[in-house]
Amino acid sequence: HPDDKVRVQQTVQHTIETHEPFAHNHRIVTPDGEVRLIFSLGHTVLNEQGTVIRLIGSAQDITEQSNLAEQLRQAQKMEAVGRLAGGVAHDFNNLLTVMDCHVQFLLQDLDESTPQRLDVEAIKKATENAAALTRQLLAFSRKQILQPKLINLNDSISNIESLLGRLLGETVTVVTRLDTSLGQMKADPGQIEQVLMNLAVNARDAMPMGGALTIQTRSVIVSEMQAKLRPGMRKGPHALLAVSDSGEGIPDDVRPHIFEPFFTTKEVGQGTGLGLATVYGIVKQSGGVIDVVSARGKGTTFNLYFPLTSGDAPEQAQHYAVTGGLTGTETILLVEDANALRAVATRILTSNGYKVLAAENGEAALRVFRKNEEKIDALLTDVVMPELGGRELAAIILADRPDIPILFMSGYTETAALGKLGTSRGHGFIGKPFTPEALLRQLREVLDRPRKPPAP
CATH class of the missing domain: 3.30.565.10 (Histidine kinase-like ATPase, C-terminal domain)
Incomplete structure (x- = not known):
């Protein structure tokens, strides 16, 4: 290859002058114009007087091995960047949920003729655009919500x-x-x-x-x-x-x-x-x-x-329509480690008639559950939390209350967030960011699902 020719010549000349063996990679151009990567090694052969009489070496085409190694490096880099992008999008979705819900609170209190309503609607539009951006990040990190x-x-x-x-x-x-x-x-x-x-x-x-x-x-x-x-x-x-x-x-x-x-x-x-x-x-x-x-x-x-x-279309998860209103009187165990989001969710639920027992993490939620087990009608929990996550918390509570309705919240996909503990077992899932109406509807849907009778 023209860009490697001088370097190869200098390497060979150095070996001839110093008798040091060489081993290096260089490119060649085949008669049909294809560029291939070659690994070459060689050494000098000397006569009795110490004079170089020949150069012996070998060359191996390592193009495919090099391409495969580069693909692996690229895949590892993309995986690392994907984890970073997914983490950023997850945290950003928490912030967007808080912003969007507070915008909804403001809109509820403002008449159509109020001048400030246009400003609030502009903020709402900006949060929607930001949510679209996080969906793209989650798509890259392979953690967006899909409906295959x-x-x-x-x-x-x-x-x-x-x-x-x-x-x-x-x-x-x-x-x-x-x-x-x-x-x-x-x-x-x-x-x-x-x-x-x-x-x-x-x-x-x-x-x-x-x-x-x-x-x-x-x-x-x-x-x-x-x-x-x-x-x-x-x-x-x-x-x-x-x-x-x-x-x-x-x-x-x-x-x-x-x-x-x-x-x-x-x-x-x-x-x-x-x-x-x-x-x-x-x-x-x-x-x-x-x-x-x-x-x-x-x-x-x-x-x-x-x-x-091949085969028939996969069985779709059952969805239960909400036939009544979105309000309720049930007691909800709310678990969310983001303080602002926990406060927003509490406000949404209590302003619509629900009683809320809030906990800042899984360990605190278990303590609240032990003290109020008979009063709690449903569990509303984030999935990704330090120490004791939502999946692990749900598994512990289900061991004591197999029939308890559960609604999971996450900025990741249902599959990425829940694994096997998904809605196929009758639990609900809501992706972040969400609106107050979406949260109330999903919670009401989970609460109104028919319960399986306990095993005899």
């Missing part, structure tokens, strides 16, 4: 094809090539459409003078060897979604960072840097794998692999 169903990828593309035309403008031509034999996959249809939209917008931005956006699907079988070469991929049948543009391609120094949250090459104010990060998170949370192929002057292709599945 059995879907056909072709249907998702057809659903937004006309919208893409309006979104991309007249200078971009949309071409679809869909495999009609494509099987079913399990994913949230709304999030898959979000993936398509984000990739389409990214492609449009890569073609400022216009061009072609090609969306292609096909069924592929991933072998065990192919799965090993792509971290996170499983062997077996997959749906491949390939989204290609005819732009200028992604520079080599930019490509390692394109999925990182808030990374953008656009000017300040022209983008959040969360478009591709959101795509990455949704694909990963849906059990898929994403990679990118790009060449300067030849465009970019994003390849998304989703495992195919």
Whole structure:
């Protein structure tokens, strides 16, 4: 490779002059223009007078090993950034819940004609935008709330094809090539459409003078060897979604960072840097794998692999309609370690007739429960708390009160937050941030569910 040629020559010359063996990596360019990474080692052979008579060495093509190691490093980096983003979004959701609920309190007390109402509604709009931002962060960290169903990828593309035309403008031509034999996959249809939209917008931005956006699907079988070469991929049948543009391609120094949250090459104010990060998170949370192929002057292709599945649609969790009002007279054990959020939840419940026993953590909640076990009608608890979390607290209380209604709160997904102790066991779940009405409705729904009779 031209950039490595001088270094290799200097290394060999140094070995000839000093008789020190060499071992290094360098690139070569094959006759068809492909760049490969080579590991070379060698040493000198001397005659009786100590003169170099030959140089002996070997060369090994380590391109695939290097690529695999780089993929692993990138996956580990993205995992670490994802944990950070998820933690920030979780804490931010607590703050947003407090802000949004106080905005609702203010709106309840202000008449439509009050001048200050416009200011409060502007704050409400800002909190909604902030909540959308945290959802994108949670999407990247694979902890957003999804509603997976059995879907056909072709249907998702057809659903937004006309919208893409309006979104991309007249200078971009949309071409679809869909495999009609494509099987079913399990994913949230709304999030898959979000993936398509984000990739389409990214492609449009890569073609400022216009061009072609090609969306292609096909069924592929991933072998065990192919799965090993792509971290996170499983062997077996997959749906491949390939989204290609005819732009200028992604520079080599930019490509390692394109999925990182808030990374953008656009000017300040022209983008959040969360478009591709959101795509990455949704694909990963849906059990898929994403990679990118790009060449300067030849465009970019994003390849998304989703495992195919078979069988009937999964059984949906039961939901019970709230037929009465949202008020109540029951006694609620409220557990939340964020002081401001605990105060807001207490205000919401008590102002609607409920009695509240509040605790700042799991240990304190257990003490309150032991003293008031017979009075408590339901448990409303955060999931992520120091020392004794919501899941562990619920398990202890359920051992004494198997029929107690439980409503979990979390800024993470239900699956990430609860694991096996989810709503499939009849418990409720509400994601943060939430409004006062949403909390009251979810709590009322849990309280009104029919109770299983105790085992004889």
